[in-house]
Amino acid sequence: MYSRGIRGAITLSDNTKEEIKSATVELLNKMITENEVDIKDIAFAIFTLTDDLNADFPAKYARLECGFSDVPMMCYHELNVPNSLKMCLRVLLNINTEKKQNEIRHIYLKEASILRQDLK
Numbered sequence: 001m002y003s004r005g006i007r008g009a010i011t012l013s014d015n016t017k018e019e020i021k022s023a024t025v026e027l028l029n030k031m032i033t034e035n036e037v038d039i040k041d042i043a044f045a046i047f048t049l050t051d052d053l054n055a056d057f058p059a060k061y062a063r064l065e066c067g068f069s070d071v072p073m074m075c076y077h078e079l080n081v082p083n084s085l086k087m088c089l090r091v092l093l094n095i096n097t098e099k100k101q102n103e104i105r106h107i108y109l110k111e112a113s114i115l116r117q118d119l120k
Contacts, residue, residue, distance in 0.1 A: 003043065004104050006031050006093040009112035011085065017056040020049075021065065023089050024058040027109060028066045031093060034105040042071045043094040048078040050088045058089055088112055 010027040012019045024047075031037070045068065047058040059073035078090060088111075108116045 001096045001098060002100075004095055004097050004099060004101060006035055006037070006095060006104055006106060007091070007116075008093075008107040008109075009088055009090040009115055010109040011111040012053060012087045012089060015053050015055045015087070020053065020056045020058055020089070021061045024061040025065045027089065027091060027107065028062055028068075030109065031091065031107045032066075034107060035095070035099075037093070037095055037097075039067050039071070041096045042068065043096055044072045044074075045094070046092040047073065047075045048090045049075070050078050050084075050086055051080050052086050053089065058091075085111065085115060088115075 008027050008031045010023045012023050045059070045062060049058070057075050059075050062068040062071070062073060078088065106116060106119055108119060
């Protein structure tokens with residue numbers, strides 16, 4: 001078994017609990033589905049939000065809506081770099097898998113797709 005990282009990001013339209021919930025669930029479900037991840041194989045999850053997003057914790061919705069009840073998780077603010085993408089939620093899932101690194105599918109949704117144009 002190998003330890004692999006799956007990256008993902010999504011932009012939000014508003015700084016609300018409902019928008020953070022919706023974006024978290026959409027992104028995690030896509031990351032899990034595209035990479036055929038079994039929740040029990042997730043070692044940990046790290047969430048970052050740009051400083052304009054603070055209405056709620058994305059980890060809460062991973063736990064309540066996506067079945068991450070036994071997954072260790074942390075939430076942080078993203079580094080505030082001038083002219084960087086705003087209203088963005090990013091995720092790093094560390095998983096245990098037999099997949100090779102080049103078989104991992106990183107997921108960038110909505111305006112966050114500009115962060116990894118090489119993945120289009």
